[in-house]
C-alpha cells in the first residue's frame with residue numbers, strides 16, 4: 001500500500017505531523033494561521049506544504065482544496081485528516097451536533113471531513129474537554145461525526161504521554177473516527193495503542209536532558225555545540241542525525257528569581273521556601289522545580305513557573321522540546337515567545353507516532369473516498 005495521505009489542520013509547528021511521518025504516512029499539507037509556527041513547520045517537514053489560512057473562514061477551505069487538488073490530483077485522495085483545534089473554539093449550543101457558528105474552529109474540521117470523506121480522522125484536545133459542560137461537548141463531537149457515517153472512538157480516559165515513552169505527565173484526549181465501510185471491513189472499533197511504559201520505567205527528566213549544557217555561566221546561542229556524549233538511550237535517540245545543538249538558550253533571570261529558586265530542592269516548590277521568600281508567586285505550581293527522577297509536568301506555552309531540576313533557570317526551548325519528545329534535529333523558528341508557544345502547543349511526536357501506527361491497521365480497508 002502507498003503511504004496513507006494526511007492533511008493536518010491547526011498543524012502548529014507539526015508535532016502531530018511528525019509522529020505520522022515517522023510512522024510512514026505522507027503528510028501532504030499543514031494548515032495554521034500562525035506565521036512563525038508555519039515557518040518551523042516548513043523547515044522541518046519539507047515534503048508537506050505549509051498553508052497560512054484562517055480556519056474560521058470558508059475561503060480557507062476552498063484554498064485547502066485547491067492546494068491539495070494541485071499536489072495530489074484530488075483532495076479525495078486524502079486518507080486521514082488530523083488536527084488539534086484550540087479549545088476556545090467551543091461553546092455550549094444545546095443542540096445534538098456542533099454545527100453552530102460559535103464552534104467555528106471545529107466546524108472547519110467537520111466541513112473538510114464532510115468534503116473529503118477520508119477513511120479516518122484524528123482530533124486531539126486538552127483532557128478537560130471530556131468534562132467540559134458536563135461532557136456535552138464531547139458528546140456533540142461524537143454525535144456529529146456518527147451522523148456523518150463514522151464510528152467514533154474516544155479515549156476512555158485521557159492518554160498519558162509518559163505511558164508512550166515521553167518524559168512528561170501530559171494528558172490529552174483523542175477522538176478517532178473510522179468511516180463506517182472501513183470499520184465494517186475491519187469488524188472492530190479502533191482501539192487506542194497499549195502503553196509501552198509504566199511508572200516503573202518512565203523516562204525521567206534527567207534521562208531526557210542531563211547531557212545538555214548547564215547555561216549557568218553564559219546564556220548560549222541558537223546554534224551551538226554539544227559538550228558531552230549522550231548519557232542515556234533516550235538522549236541517543238534524540239540526537240540521531242544531529243551534530244549541532246539548536247535552540248538551547250537560557251533565560252536571563254533577575255538575581256531575585258535566581259536566589260529564590262536556588263532554595264527550592266529537586267522536585268520541590270514554593271512550599272519549600274523559607275518564610276518571606278517567593279511571596280510574589282504563591283499559587284499551586286509556583287516555584288516548581290522538576291524532579292530529576294520523574295517525567296516533567298505538562299510543558300506549557302511558557303509561563304516561567306517551572307524550573308530546571310538542577311539549574312537556577314527555566315528550561316530552554318531545547319530542553320522543553322526534549323521533554324515533548326521532539327528530536328534535536330527539529331529546529332524551532334521565531335522569537336522565544338513564539339518558540340515556547342510552538343513547543344507547548346504540540347502533541348508529543350512519540351505519542352502521535354503510537355496512535356499513527358495503530359491507525360495504519362485500519363487504512364488498507366474500505367472503499368475509495370466518494
Ligand SMILES: C[S@@+](CC[C@H](N)C(=O)[O-])C[C@H]1O[C@@H](n2cnc3c(N)ncnc32)[C@H](O)[C@@H]1O
Nearest residue numbers: 010011012014015016033034054055084346347
Ligand atoms: C493546539 S495547537 C496545534 C498543535 C499541533 N497539532 C502540533 O502537534 O504541533 C492549535 C493551533 O491552532 C492554530 N489556530 C488557532 N486559531 C486558528 C485559526 N483561526 N485558523 C488557523 N489556525 C488556527 C494555532 O495557531 C495553533 O498552532
